[in-house]
Each structure stands twice: as C-alpha cells, then as structure tokens.
Amino acid sequence: xxxxxxxxxxxxxxxxxxxxxxxxxxxxxxxxxxxxxxxxxxxxxxxxxxxxxxxxxxxxxxxxxxxxxxxxxxxxxxxxxxxxxxxxxxxxxxxxxxxxxxxxxxxxxxxxxxxxxxxxxxxxxxxxxxxxxxxxxxxxxxxxxxxxxxxxxxxxxxxxxxxxxxxxxxxxxxxxxxxxxxxxxxxxxxxxxxxxxxxxxxxxxxxxxxxxxxxxxxxxxxxxxxxxxxxxxxxxxxxxxxxxxx
Amino acid sequence: xxxxxxxxxxxxxxxxxxxxxxxxxxxxxxxxxxxxxxxxxxxxxxxxxxxxxxxxxxxxxxxxxxxxxxxxxxxxxxxxxxxxxxxxxxxxxxxxxxxxxxxxxxxxxxxxxxxxxxxxxxxxxxxxxxxxxxxxxxxxxxxxxxxxxxxxxxxxxxxxxxxxxxxxxxxxxxxxxxxxxxxxxxxxxxxxxxxxxxxxxxxxxxxxxxxxxxxxxxxxxxxxxxxxxxxxxxxxxxxxxxxxxxxxxxxxxxxxxxxxxxxxxxxxxxxxxxxxxxxxxxxxxxxxxxxxxxxxxxxxxxxxxxxxxxxxxxxxxxxxxxxxxxxxxxxxxxxxxxxxxxxxxxxxxxxxxxxxxxxxxxxxx
Ligand SMILES: Nc1ncnc2c1ncn2[C@@H]1O[C@H](COP(=O)(O)OP(=O)(O)OP(=O)(O)O)[C@@H](O)[C@H]1O
Ligand SMILES: [Mg+2]
Numbered sequence: 001x002x003x004x005x006x007x008x009x010x011x012x013x014x015x016x017x018x019x020x021x022x023x024x025x026x027x028x029x030x031x032x033x034x035x036x037x038x039x040x041x042x043x044x045x046x047x048x049x050x051x052x053x054x055x056x057x058x059x060x061x062x063x064x065x066x067x068x069x070x071x072x073x074x075x076x077x078x079x080x081x082x083x084x085x086x087x088x089x090x091x092x093x094x095x096x097x098x099x100x101x102x103x104x105x106x107x108x109x110x111x112x113x114x115x116x117x118x119x120x121x122x123x124x125x126x127x128x129x130x131x132x133x134x135x136x137x138x139x140x141x142x143x144x145x146x147x148x149x150x151x152x153x154x155x156x157x158x159x160x161x162x163x164x165x166x167x168x169x170x171x172x173x174x175x176x177x178x179x180x181x182x183x184x185x186x187x188x189x190x191x192x193x194x195x196x197x198x199x200x201x202x203x204x205x206x207x208x209x210x211x212x213x214x215x216x217x218x219x220x221x222x223x224x225x226x227x228x229x230x231x232x233x234x235x236x237x238x239x240x241x242x243x244x245x246x
Numbered sequence: 247x248x249x250x251x252x253x254x255x256x257x258x259x260x261x262x263x264x265x266x267x268x269x270x271x272x273x274x275x276x277x278x279x280x281x282x283x284x285x286x287x288x289x290x291x292x293x294x295x296x297x298x299x300x301x302x303x304x305x306x307x308x309x310x311x312x313x314x315x316x317x318x319x320x321x322x323x324x325x326x327x328x329x330x331x332x333x334x335x336x337x338x339x340x341x342x343x344x345x346x347x348x349x350x351x352x353x354x355x356x357x358x359x360x361x362x363x364x365x366x367x368x369x370x371x372x373x374x375x376x377x378x379x380x381x382x383x384x385x386x387x388x389x390x391x392x393x394x395x396x397x398x399x400x401x402x403x404x405x406x407x408x409x410x411x412x413x414x415x416x417x418x419x420x421x422x423x424x425x426x427x428x429x430x431x432x433x434x435x436x437x438x439x440x441x442x443x444x445x446x447x448x449x450x451x452x453x454x455x456x457x458x459x460x461x462x463x464x465x466x467x468x469x470x471x472x473x474x475x476x477x478x479x480x481x482x483x484x485x486x487x488x489x490x491x492x493x494x495x496x497x498x499x500x501x502x503x504x505x506x507x508x509x510x511x512x513x514x515x516x517x518x519x520x521x522x523x524x525x526x527x528x529x530x531x532x533x534x535x536x537x538x539x540x541x542x543x544x545x546x547x548x549x550x551x552x553x554x555x556x557x558x559x560x561x562x563x564x565x566x567x568x569x570x571x572x573x574x575x576x577x578x579x580x581x582x583x584x585x586x587x588x589x590x591x592x593x594x595x596x597x598x599x600x601x602x603x604x605x606x607x608x609x610x611x
Contacts, residue, residue: 078482092479
C-alpha cells in the first residue's frame with residue numbers, strides 16, 4: 001500500500017488562533033480513512049490545507065509521498081487528482097443537475113480552450129451513467145438550487161466522482177441524509193474503493209465511519225488524539241472523554 | 247437558458263426597426279416619415295443598448311459588475327473621432343479647432359495611422375480589449391472581486407477622464423473633438439448618414455443579441471454562470487477562472503468600444519464627459535431596471551430609460567432625476583430582477599387568480 005497523501009508536522013493558524021498544531025497524517029491508496037473529532041477539531045481545516053484553500057504556517061503536504069504540494073494552487077491540485085466534496089453542499093444552483101456534471105467532467109485537463117469547446121455529446125455517456133449511480137436521473141434537467149439538501153449532497157459527490165480523483169476528500173458526506181440515503185452512500189463508497197484511489201471521509205456519524213473506513217484518525221484541538229480502527233477508537237478512554245462520551 | 251421567448255421578441259422588433267429606419271427615414275412610405283432627429287435618437291439609443299449589453303454580459307453573465315464601461319465606450323469613440331477628423335482634413339485641408347487652439351500647425355504624425363478606415367476599425371476591436379486585458383489580468387489575478395472590482399473600474403474611468411480633460415493630452419481636452427465632415431462619404435449631419443448610422447447601430451445590437459445569447463447558452467456561458475454562483479467551487483473543479491473571466495471581460499470591452507465608435511458620429515462630438523463616472527453608473531442602472539443576465543433586459547432598460555430621459559428632459563427637465571430615482575426604487579422593491587421579471591411575476595399573480603386557465607410551463611433547462 002503506497003502513501004497517497006502525507007502531512008508532516010503541519011501547523012495552521014488564523015491570526016492568534018492555532019487551528020492545527022504539529023499534525024501528522026497520512027492516507028494510503030486502496031483504503032478509506034475516516035477522520036472524526038469534535039466540532040472545531042480542525043477536520044475541515046485539514047482538508048483546506050490539502051486542497052490549497054488554506055496555507056500552512058509550518059509543515060509539508062506530500063502527494064504520492066514525493067510531490068510537495070506547496071507551490072500548487074487549488075486549480076493545479078484539482079487537476080493533479082485531488083477532488084473534494086465540501087461540508088456545505090457546493091453546487092452551481094442556477095445550473096441544471098446535468099450541467100453541473102457537464103462542467104465537473106473534465107475531458108481535457110491540460111487545455112481550458114479544448115475543454116470549453118468539447119462537444120457535449122462526448123460527455124453524455126459518462127454523465128448519464130453517473131446520474132444512475134447517484135440516483136438523480138429523473139431530476140437531470142432541474143436547477144440544482146431546487147434540490148433537497150440530501151440531493152445536493154449527492155450531486156456534489158457526483159461532481160467529484162466524475163473527475164475520477166485519485167485522492168477523494170469527503171467532508172461530512174451523509175450530513176442531512178436519511179438512514180436509507182446514508183446506507184446508499186456507504187454502499188457507493190465500497191464500490192469506489194480502488195487500488196489507485198485513496199478516500200478520506202470526515203464524518204460525525206460513527207456508524208457510517210465504522211462501516212466504510214479501514215482506519216480512523218481522531219482529531220482534537222488540532223492534534224491527532226488517536227489512530228487505529230473504529231472499534232478501537234470506540235474503546236479508547238481519551239476518545240470517549242473528548243468526543244464519543246459527550 | 248431562461249428568456250428564450252423574449253430573445254426572439256427582441257430580435258423581431260430589432261429586425262423591424264432595421265427595415266423601418268430607411269423606409270421611414272427617407273419617407274419611402276407615403277404619409278409616414280420620421281424626422282431626422284428621431285432617426286438620430288433611435289441610433290443613439292441603440293448604441294446605449296449595445297453598451298448595456300456589454301455590461302450585462304459581465305454582470306448578469308459572470309456576476310462581475312463594471313462601473314467603468316464608459317472607459318471602453320469613450321475609447322472606441324475617440325478612435326472613431328480621430329479617423330473622422332483625419333478624413334475631414336483630407337477633404338477640406340482645414341485643421342480641427344482643437345489643434346488651432348493649442349497652437350499646433352498640424353496633426354501629430356502618428357495620427358496618420360487613423361487615415362485608414364479598416365485600420366481604425368481594427369484598432370477599435372483590439373485596443374480597448376487590450377486595455378481591458380491588462381486591467382483585468384492584474385485585478386482578477388490578485389483576486390479582486392465584487393464591489394472592490396467595481397470601485398476600481400470606476401476609479402480607472404475617472405482617471406482617464408482627468409487625463410482627457412487636460413488640453414495637453416492632445417485629444418481636444420475639455421472641449422473635445424468635433425467638426426466631422428463626412429461619414430463613409432455621406433455628409434455628416436445629413437439624413438443619409440443618420441439613417442446609415444442608426445441602421446448600423448441597430449444591426450450591431452441585433453448581432454450582439456444573437457451572438458451573445460449563443461455564447462451564454464454554450465458551455466462557456468455556463469462556466470460564467472458557475473463563476474457567478476460559486477467561483478471558488480469552480481476552481482476546486484480544476485478551472486482557472488482567471489482566463490474565463492478575462493475572455494468575457496475583453497469581449498465586453500470590445501462591445502462597448504463598438505458602441506462608442508457608432509455613437510460619436512451620431513452626436514457629432516466627443517469629449518471627456520463620456521468618461522464621467524455618472525455615465526458608467528447609469529449603464530448599470532439601465533441593466534438593473536431592464537433585468538440582468540439575458541441581454542434582452544439590458545436592451546429594454548437602455549431603451550426605456552433613454553427614451554424617457556430624452557422626452558422628459560425636453561418636457562420637464564427638473565423632473566428627470568426624480569423619475570429615474572423612482573424607477574430604480576420601484577424595480578429594487580417590486581421587481582428585484584428587473585422589468586423582465588414582470589412576466590414571471592404577472593404569471594404568478596394570474597395563477598393565483600385563475601390557476602387552471604394557464605397552460606403549464608415547460609421546465610427550464
Ligand atoms: N478561515 C478561518 N478563519 C478563522 N478561524 C477559522 C477559519 N477556518 C477555521 N477556523 C477555526 O478553526 C477551528 C477548526 O475549524 P474546522 O472547520 O476545521 O473544524 P471542524 O473539525 O471541521 O469542525 P466541524 O465538525 O464543526 O465541521 C475552528 O475553531 C474554526 O472556528
Ligand atoms: Mg468541518
């Protein structure tokens with residue numbers, strides 16, 4: 001199992017406030033890594049650093065164990081294969097479900113011009129297949145802004161999936177979903193596992209994390225409190241104290 | 247794309263105007279003739295409509311509001327005026343007044359570049375876009391967005407106005423440039439020139455409407471709307487939005503420059519008042535009143551406000567600012583998406599009154 005993403009001695013601050021301190025973290029290809037922790041633990045901030053939204057004060061972020069991501073902006077990181085679903089569903093509300101996916105699907109990563117002029121027909125088959133996967137086929141022509149919260153979550157997951165990222169970052173993918181939808185998402189994540197893909201799931205839903213993740217990292221106040229299996233995490237006194245027990 | 251119907255209606259009306267202008271202008275229909283000032287007014291209003299579309303392309307299209315499009319409008323206008331003055335000089339060998347005032351014995355030698363009409367047209371199409379590119383590149387690159395961007399566009403235009411107000415800048419200073427002799431061989435100020443210019447302006451609006459709608463309906467247009475909705479999200483999908491915004495921004499500047507090029511021969515003069523921030527602000531008002539994002543609203547707003555302004559400033563000049571303010575208030579409070587919204591609103595009102603009588607709308611794509 002090779003390392004997909006590694007974070008070394010990371011510190012992130014906003015003004016006087018330190019959101020992440022001296023954190024080390026890694027995720028491997030072929031696995032699903034869960035990240036849990038109380039509100040404000042720094043989970044979203046960690047994803048912000050991986051995707052280039054926030055810059056760290058100290059520390060390094062390495063893709064594939066070797067490529068230092070510091071010089072790459074968020075666009076370059078997306079093109080390098082880092083896909084992210086945001087905690088707050090972020091879809092283009094004025095566009096239809098189909099058009100959201102049409103923009104997300106990249107046929108020409110190296111040329112914006114060719115991407116803009118790529119024939120719509122070339123994207124039709126993968127989009128139609130993806131719509132089936134995320135169960136939004138019937139709503140394909142509806143404006144994304146009219147979807148329910150759960151449907152927006154699905155759409156955004158679809159937008160990230162259609163990019164076939166090698167590092168897939170999901171920030172609270174089942175928040176606002178019904179039990180049935182959550183089970184559906186868990187099944188989807190199982191199918192998404194691939195030797196060439198690493199998946200990181202930030203979630204508060206413990207049962208969901210236990211179902212999908214091979215290992216979990218528990219963050220607390222910007223540090224790693226625990227690393228191991230979800231079952232072990234549930235039995236860990238410190239974890240219970242700061243998070244689960246509350 | 248919303249507003250498909252209003253596009254075709256607007257395109258139809260513009261085509262009709264295009265046919266009627268020569269017919270009525272030259273009095274070819276018995277008993278029906280337009281006075282020259284009406285032809286001229288129609289032409290000027292069309293130029294404003296084009297200018298409003300340029301702003302709407304960026305504002306409605308990508309959510310980027312320019313409060314400085316007077317700059318590109320004036321740029322096109324000054325280039326056109328230079329060409330007209332050079333051709334007037336070639337015909338009459340009389341130097342324009344502003345050069346005489348300045349005590350110059352002739353044109354600066356580089357003005358000869360403006361002798362050629364094709365070269366001038368090329369300059370109108372390219373130079374304002376280049377200026378827009380330089381300005382847009384610096385602003386968009388440093389992620390200057392929203393109201394900050396709007397303010398900077400206004401500051402840039404204001405700076406240009408101060409520059410052009412100076413007599414030693416060499417473009418007529420505060421008096422501006424006037425004294426055009428002929429337009430495309432037709433005597434300036436004559437009926438034939440007026441009809442030609444008004445028709446050209448109308449044709450330009452029609453072409454921009456059809457071209458612009460096609461652009462907005464394309465993937466490029468959808469990318470612009472995605473920028474308007476959530477630009478960071480688009481960047482996290484791997485799109486360098488800088489280039490998308492720049493492309494639209496430069497196209498918008500060119501459109502405004504074409505409007506200026508057509509406008510100046512119709513008013514017979516150019517001076518720095520076109521660079522006054524109030525004009526640039528007013529363009530945004532036209533678009534806001536008509537309705538953003540579909541180009542037809544921009545045309546509607548520009549036509550409505552300018553015709554009203556023309557009529558009222560003759561009938562009751564003191565009233566105009568109040569009427570405009572009232573219009574703005576009305577739109578902001580009752581129809582936040584502009585007058586075009588009236589269709590949807592009235593539909594909703596009708597539906598409340600008589601739910602079954604209206605045919606169902608097809609879902610928007
Ligand atoms: N841009 C920012 N500026 C200032 N403070 C920030 C910023 N982003 C995050 N923070 C702070 O950093 C801390 C960590 O926030 P983060 O969003 O990473 O938490 P989280 O673990 O994702 O929590 P949640 O489970 O509630 O989503 C919080 O206290 C938050 O207020
Ligand atoms: Mg979070």
